[in-house]
Amino acid sequence: MKHVIIGNGPAGVIAAESLRRADPAADVVLLGDESGPPYSRMAIPYLLTGKIDEAGTHLRKDAGHYKQLGIRLMKGRAKKVDTKARRVTLANGKKLPYDRLLIASGAHAVQPDVPGIESPNVHRCWTLADARAIAKKAKPAARVVQLGAGFIGSIILQALAERGVKLTVVEMGDRMVPRMMTAKAGNLIRLWVEKKGVQVHVNARVESIAKAAKGAMEVKLSNGRTLGCDLLICAAGVRPNVDFLEGSGVKIGGGILVDERMQTSVPEIYAAGDVTEAAGFYSGKPVLNAIQPNAADQARIAAANMLGAHAAAQGSLAINVLDTLGLISSSFGQWQGVEGGDGVELVDEPGFRYLSLQFKDDTLIGATSIGWTEHVGALRGLIQGRVRLGGWKARLLQDPTQFMAAYLGSAQKAA
Ligand SMILES: Cc1cc2nc3c(=O)[nH]c(=O)nc-3n(C[C@H](O)[C@H](O)[C@H](O)COP(=O)(O)OP(=O)(O)OC[C@H]3O[C@@H](n4cnc5c(N)ncnc54)[C@H](O)[C@@H]3O)c2cc1C
Numbered sequence: 409m410k411h412v413i414i415g416n417g418p419a420g421v422i423a424a425e426s427l428r429r430a431d432p433a434a435d436v437v438l439l440g441d442e443s444g445p446p447y448s449r450m451a452i453p454y455l456l457t458g459k460i461d462e463a464g465t466h467l468r469k470d471a472g473h474y475k476q477l478g479i480r481l482m483k484g485r486a487k488k489v490d491t492k493a494r495r496v497t498l499a500n501g502k503k504l505p506y507d508r509l510l511i512a513s514g515a516h517a518v519q520p521d522v523p524g525i526e527s528p529n530v531h532r533c534w535t536l537a538d539a540r541a542i543a544k545k546a547k548p549a550a551r552v553v554q555l556g557a558g559f560i561g562s563i564i565l566q567a568l569a570e571r572g573v574k575l576t577v578v579e580m581g582d583r584m585v586p587r588m589m590t591a592k593a594g595n596l597i598r599l600w601v602e603k604k605g606v607q608v609h610v611n612a613r614v615e616s617i618a619k620a621a622k623g624a625m626e627v628k629l630s631n632g633r634t635l636g637c638d639l640l641i642c643a644a645g646v647r648p649n650v651d652f653l654e655g656s657g658v659k660i661g662g663g664i665l666v667d668e669r670m671q672t673s674v675p676e677i678y679a680a681g682d683v684t685e686a687a688g689f690y691s692g693k694p695v696l697n698a699i700q701p702n703a704a705d706q707a708r709i710a711a712a713n714m715l716g717a718h719a720a721a722q723g724s725l726a727i728n729v730l731d732t733l734g735l736i737s738s739s740f741g742q743w744q745g746v747e748g749g750d751g752v753e754l755v756d757e758p759g760f761r762y763l764s765l766q767f768k769d770d771t772l773i774g775a776t777s778i779g780w781t782e783h784v785g786a787l788r789g790l791i792q793g794r795v796r797l798g799g800w801k802a803r804l805l806q807d808p809t810q811f812m813a814a815y816l817g818s819a820q821k822a823a
Contacts, residue, residue, distance in 0.1 A: 409434045411714060412496055412504050414486045415512035415649075416440030418448060419681030419703040421467050423510050424479045426711035434715075436478070437504065439496075441485040442535060445471070450700055452539045453567035456546070465536065486513070489656040491674050508676050508714040511653070511664060512707065515646035515682040515698050520555070524617030527625060530640045533564045545639045548572035553627050553637040555614050557584040559699075561643035562597070562732050568641065569606060569733055576607040576635055578614055578627075588728045588739050592755055593762050593776045597732055600760055604733045609633065614640075646698050648683040661685045662696050668720040670710035678714055680706035689723035689792075690742055690773060697724040725792060729784070735760060738784045741791040742766055742774035749773065752805045765808045770801045775811075786815035795819050 411427050413420045416438045424438045440446060444462075451465035463469070474481050485499040489509065496504040517534035519525055531541050546552055550573045554565060557579035568575050579586070583594025584601070598608050613630040617640060620626045627635045648663035659665045659673035663685035670678045670686070681703035685694040702724055712719035729738045745751045745766035754763040761779035765772060765787075771794055775787040789795070790811070797804070800814040 410507045412437045412506035413510045413512055414439050415514055416446040417514050418700055419512035419707040421446050422704050422707035423680060423711040426708050428477045428479060430715050437480045437482055439482045439484055447536060453563055455539050456543060456567040457570045486652045489653055491656050510710055511679040511683055512681045513649040513683050515648045518645045518647050520644045522614050527617055529623060530642060532642045546571050546573050550639055551637040552639045553635050554641045554643060556643035559585060559588050559728055562730050564643055566732055578609045578612050578629060580613045582611050590764050590776050593778055596760060596762055596778055600735045601733055661694050665694055669713040670706055678710040680710040686724045689725040695724055701727050736781050737778045739776040740788050743776045752808045754808050763808045765804055767801055770797045783812040786812045790815050
């Protein structure tokens, strides 16, 4: 059986290893278009702050790992997939036949349509190549503007601030991390980073980037402000890498549509990771969920099914944990609540602590927290386990801080 995997990020690597473990005889080809060994984008902030070197970003630290497992690493870019002939054509013209194909090509960072965005000192922060370019320019006291304060933007912000740059963040939403945090939580994070010396403009867009003297830039915002800067980092969201599937018959919505087995609309083709749009944990409707735990879970499920097993995903769940200049925040599941549900919010603005719990019937379906460094895993456990809270729900509505006791009480009872 010949398995070809397009994309050698976490999803591709985990799938390749799972295939090998279960089928020692299979031919496993892992194709990637970036130079160097497979690496983790999640490690980029640690590279930027000097906590690790480039080797520290590699997904597997032993250089002989893939060879020992008999996984064939191949450098190349998939250009086309011919589903009838069952082969992938690479940009260099080479053809790769397959019996089962896994698409794990991830996503790319979006470049917004802003005049001047092609300037040499504008960078995205998505690949190792981006990180190298940023490391050269984000020197102490450099004036840096960051476009976007979403999940990835807030992670990058932390790394940039640690490098000692003068940082200004521009976010078009009304708060920081607007697609991950409630209004109160997003505003609390903004207050915190402002206290730490980062300037934040919310409800503002970058309208143009113009050249200034000595390689510097002038950035015009929709709120009328003009910012001078030496470096602009673009963190405006991501989009699945699906261009090479044009004409293949693989159905695509926002990303590749997959069933609960990670199978695409073409039976012998599977997909996993940031490239997919899989059923949401609660809604069952296709959602994009570009986070690494999701990529890892989907990869294991896809690999099992590629080998003929019957593994099904529970549904894609939002799991977000952030450390923003020392302030720990998290959100899980349907953190924004659902119609007909109940919720409770606890706000301690001076103490920078916050907790929001969202319920449907007697189940916790979502949560947002700030300043809780212990036990937040219990929130995830209650949500992911769909634990019936019974009498604990009323107690949590009274005092949401009791979530750990509720977890121990109700999850253990269920077990
Ligand atoms: C700075 C940063 C910090 C992050 N921090 C976190 C975090 O704290 N928590 C979290 O959960 N997630 C985080 N993420 C997101 C996380 O890295 C992604 O969810 C994860 O990498 C997805 O894995 P993947 O294998 O699906 O895709 P990717 O890691 O993107 O890997 C896909 C690979 O496929 C290759 N490829 C694409 N197209 C082709 C083609 N046509 N032919 C051949 N190869 C191709 C790509 O070049 C890439 O190497 C972070 C991301 C960044 C950039």
